[in-house]
Amino acid sequence: xxxxxxxxxxxxxxxxxxxxxxxxxxxxxxxxxxxxxxxxxxxxxxxxxxxxxxxxxxxxxxxxxxxxxxxxxxxxxxxxxxxxxxxxxxxxxxxxxxxxxxxxxxxxxxxxxxxxxxxxxxxxxxxxxxxxxx
Numbered sequence: 001x002x003x004x005x006x007x008x009x010x011x012x013x014x015x016x017x018x019x020x021x022x023x024x025x026x027x028x029x030x031x032x033x034x035x036x037x038x039x040x041x042x043x044x045x046x047x048x049x050x051x052x053x054x055x056x057x058x059x060x061x062x063x064x065x066x067x068x069x070x071x072x073x074x075x076x077x078x079x080x081x082x083x084x085x086x087x088x089x090x091x092x093x094x095x096x097x098x099x100x101x102x103x104x105x106x107x108x109x110x111x112x113x114x115x116x117x118x119x120x121x122x123x124x125x126x127x128x129x130x131x132x133x134x
Contacts, residue, residue: 026056030064036125051133058129065122068115 003011026049031042038046038053046053 026053028056028060030057030060032057032061032125034121036121036128054129054132058126058133061122061126061129065119065126068119068122071115 026045027042031039031045033039042053
């Protein structure tokens with residue numbers, strides 16, 4: 001039995017309402033771009049929720065910032081454990097290829113640059129979020 005036009009209309013309106021509720025919900029992850037503007041459907045959430053949206057974004061940015069700041073300590077502990085397990089092998093491989101140490105230094109420098117850029121962006125967005133809450 002085919003659907004009546006009225007049923008199709010109600011199904012369409014229900015679907016539209018579901019999409020609007022989803023788009024207007026406060027995201028539970030960072031939803032701002034490099035310019036600290038809401039990404040995609042987060043624009044709707046920012047318009048609907050205003051201060052609550054920016055409080056949530058500030059909280060998420062602060063948590064990510066804290067995670068990144070703690071990362072070097074965690075990496076140091078993991079690296080220390082790995083070095084104990086593979087010290088003999090590393091010594092042999094380093095003798096065979098001096099380029100390995102240079103590559104590791106380049107990788108570490110790249111990781112530090114990424115973290116520094118991401119932290120600067122997060123601090124900027126946290127400040128903008130605080131401004132928007134006032």
